[in-house]
Amino acid sequence: MxxxxxxxxxxxxxxxxxxxxxxxxxxxxxxxxxxxxxxxxxxxxxxxxxxxxxxxxxxxxxxxxxxxxxxxxxxxxxxxxxxxxxxxxxxxxxxxxxxxxxxxxxxxxxxxxxxxxxxxxxxxxxxxxxxxxxxxxAGQEMLRTGAKSGDWIYVTGELGDAALALSHILGKETLEQAIFEKVKQRLDYPTPRVLAGQALRNYASSAIDLSDGLMADLSHICGASGLGANIVLEKLPLSDSLVEALGEEKAIETALAGGDDYELLFSVSEDNKVGLETALGHTGVKFTCIGQFNPSEKITTTLNSKPTAINVKGFEHFATND
Amino acid sequence: MxxxxxxxxxxxxxxxxxxxxxxxxxxxxxxxxxxxxxxxxxxxxxxxxxxxxxxxxxxxxxxxxxxxxxxxxxxxxxxxxxxxxxxxxxxxxxxxxxxxxxxxxxxxxxxxxxxxxxxxxxxxxxxxxxxxxxxxxAGQEMLRTGAKSGDWIYVTGELGDAALALSHILGKETLEQAIFEKVKQRLDYPTPRVLAGQALRNYASSAIDLSDGLMADLSHICGASGLGANIVLEKLPLSDSLVEALGEEKAIETALAGGDDYELLFSVSEDNKVGLETALGHTGVKFTCIGQFNPSEKITTTLNSKPTAINVKGFEHFATND
Missing domain, CATH: 3.30.1330.10 (PurM-like, N-terminal domain)
Structure with a gap:
């Protein structure tokens, strides 16, 4: 042919x-x-x-x-x-x-x-x-540069399932078949948050999609907006499969570092919080507030109000230092 | 990095x-x-x-x-x-x-x-x-579907040099170094006919760029416009290098079948011929009338007014029948 x-x-x-x-x-x-x-x-x-x-x-x-x-x-x-x-x-x-x-x-x-x-x-x-x-x-585009100190940080959906599926495929984890089948769907058939993105336009101050991992992608917004951020680890939206397979601590690490989620991470000012939650509610997409931007230029995490030291990096091609 | x-x-x-x-x-x-x-x-x-x-x-x-x-x-x-x-x-x-x-x-x-x-x-x-x-x-796009029976067929530039360079690289021809250097430029650094394309907008009835070879690309216009065409072989614009390296007959074959020219092939009605030649003249690009569309749905060639039988096909990826 x-x-x-x-x-x-x-x-x-x-x-x-x-x-x-x-x-x-x-x-x-x-x-x-x-x-x-x-x-x-x-x-x-x-x-x-x-x-x-x-x-x-x-x-x-x-x-x-x-x-x-x-x-x-x-x-x-x-x-x-x-x-x-x-x-x-x-x-x-x-x-x-x-x-x-x-x-x-x-x-x-x-x-x-x-x-x-x-x-x-x-x-x-x-x-x-x-x-x-x-x-x-025109003028309603959400950019990485728009976040302000004090804005709340949200994500759609649940994080880490795609990375868990990949770990199993690469032989780093061994999952039960039923769990693997579930999380493999999230790796193979990610759902682009198209309707949520449009619903956010009038409310969010910045947005990015999570392809390289939460920490890596959040650092892009921090860099572009000249900000730092704190993430409240117990708020991270984890699937039952992820927690069941890895336990809570490792599940959190996977949600922070794993790539391929294709969820949206976005920020909203205190004033727009209610409007945003109402608009997003109509789309039926799950969304969770996971932290807040601050002027520190660093990304920190807390667990049950205590600072934690978590060293995670997102996925990068050609990343020779990892 | x-x-x-x-x-x-x-x-x-x-x-x-x-x-x-x-x-x-x-x-x-x-x-x-x-x-x-x-x-x-x-x-x-x-x-x-x-x-x-x-x-x-x-x-x-x-x-x-x-x-x-x-x-x-x-x-x-x-x-x-x-x-x-x-x-x-x-x-x-x-x-x-x-x-x-x-x-x-x-x-x-x-x-x-x-x-x-x-x-x-x-x-x-x-x-x-x-x-x-x-x-x-809006409305000035040149398409493959616009050619009419009787329209004249033109090409910009000269044809076949890139194919000649490729033949040398593949070991099918052995060229003198000076000739190879010249035609290699045409293979490595093709000139997109951007200004000529814009000059043609008000005059040409159809246009295509020559990437797969004159005969293959001409057949795309014929197919899209429901026409045939006759090409007058002695009119084909051949470079001195091509004729010197291959002789006239093989040079013509190469000009008809060789890919990678990135010249434009276009058609113009008798009424628009003068306007087109004036507009193109201002761009400084060489152009040559090489034939005419007809209602036959076949592509034929003549040499010094006599019909010729030339069997050439353009370059196609995955072409298993060639």
Whole structure:
């Protein structure tokens, strides 16, 4: 099968046809029509086999995750996802693999009314780069720079399950099958917090998505906003599976250091707290206040009101010092 | 060195700062401000080491080419390039390599006032995926579907030099050093026809960029427009190097089948021919009329007014039947 037919077959049959896409897959470029009232948010993330997902991950999960991690970035600025470009590098043509990959990819796109507008298919070691674009009312973008001292720190969902699943796959932990199946869903099929991101726009002072781990990502907001923060460890939202598998102390460490959660971390001023909790309540997403920003430029933690010394680092590629 | 510092160091120091980029590198997403009068053209192309460039290609050439092939797609619809997202997968951190790669990449971006707005750096086998975006006045996009029977077929520049250089590198041809050096420039540093693409907008009925080879790319326009075409072989613009190295017959074959030219192929009606030639003349780009579309749905060639039978196919990834 030729490249052109391969792309055509899978990418032109997508159900989503947005009105703002004039030309989708099939010409030299896609052509989209922007609106003057909305800015465009653009995110690009690459997943490499064996680095960002275990080599034996199901193609459906890979397709889901490749889109999800990008929609998660859009959610973190409060954008409504609209268009994605998909660049796939494949070692060989395997129609079944592509079929499953596309299922995972398009399911998520259709759920959020996102159109695949183009991309590239090339031969080589397996990796996927997606560029996702979304629309956000001009001036309402949530940035990493907006946090203020005294703002409350929140996260959506529960933390650490994806990292626990990865520990089992890497042989660092041995989980009961039932627990593994549960947390593996969170590693393979992360839920981008798209609706929560949009609900936060009018209330949150800053936001980021948790891909590298809570401590690493929180430090990005601290760095960008020139702040420190204290995290109240007993408030961290941990799943029953995580606590059952690791015990509370190790569960907390995993929630702080583990990557791949794709939850949102965001900040809100005292004045906006009620408004935010009401708006987020309507989305049905779990959210928890876990700490507060302060002017110290350091990140500290407390457990039952006592300071703790926890040394954790988030996941970084090429991190030679870890 | 950590991923974040690596990205920061090279990608935040770019000279181009566009007014329509509100947030560039450094947050979850880039944020850009569109204009209601202009549509956005979006192209994504991946270059894989050993597939799209020889493994010993200089990093500077790789950086140049990764941007150039995407700007070439934008040129083919008549768009003015504006923003690029750069996803690089690298086997290891090599500061010198990255420095040279960035030089090649940013030189071209600066020339065309294009801002690098974000991307991703990951570890794995060498490949680069760039998503380039450009602006085009609404309704003036040149598409593959617009050619009409009787329209004249033109190409910019000269054809086949890049393919000749690749033949030498692959050991299929042995070139004199002086000739090789000349044509290697065309393989390593293709010139995207950005200004020509914009000049064509008001005159051309269709356009495509030549990446897979003249015959393959022409067949895409024929397919999209429901037409056939005849190419007048003695009109093909061949470089002196190509004819000197291969002789005329083989030079013509190479010009028809060879990929990687990144010239524009476009069509124009009899009525618009003079306007087009005047507009293109101002850009200083060489252009040549090489044939005409017809209703036959076949591509034929003539040499000195006699039909010829030439069997050539363009380059396709995964092409198992060739």
């Amino acid at each position: 030729k490249e052109f037919e391969l792309i055509k077959k899978y990418f032109t049959e997508q159900a989503v046809k947005r009105k703002d896409v004039l030309i989708g897959v099939g010409d030299d470029c896609a052509i989209v029509t922007p609106s003057e009232k909305q800015n465009i948010a653009i995110a690009t993330d690459t997943l490499v086999a064996g680095v960002h997902f275990p080599v034996n991950t199901s193609p459906r999960a890979i397709g889901h995750k490749a889109v999800a991690v990008n929609l998660s970035d859009l959610a973190a600025v409060g954008a409504e996802p609209s268009w994605v470009s998909v660049a796939i590098t494949l070692p060989e043509i395997d129609e079944e693999w592509i079929d499953e990959f596309c299922k995972g990819l398009f399911e998520l796109c259709e759920y959020y009314n996102v159109q695949v507008i183009g991309g590239d298919t090339t031969q080589g070691p397996l990796s996927i780069t997606i560029t996702a674009q979304g629309l956000v009312p | 950590k991923e974040f510092e690596l990205i920061k160091k090279y990608f935040t120091e770019q000279a181009v700062k566009r007014k329509d980029v509100l947030i560039g590198v450094g947050d979850d997403c880039a944020i850009v401000t569109p204009s209601e009068k202009q549509n956005i053209a979006i192209a994504t192309d991946t270059l894989v080491a050993g597939v799209h460039f020889p493994v010993n290609t200089s990093p500077r050439a790789i950086g140049h080419k990764a941007v150039a092939v995407n700007l070439s797609d934008l040129a083919a619809v008549g768009a003015e390039p504006s923003w690029v997202s750069v996803a690089i997968t690298l086997p290891e951190i090599d500061e010198e390599w990255i420095d040279e790669f960035c030089k090649g990449l940013f030189e071209l971006c600066e020339y065309y006032n294009v801002q690098v707005i974000g991307g991703d750096t990951t570890q794995g086998p060498l490949s680069i995926t760039i998503t380039a975006q450009g602006l085009v006045p």
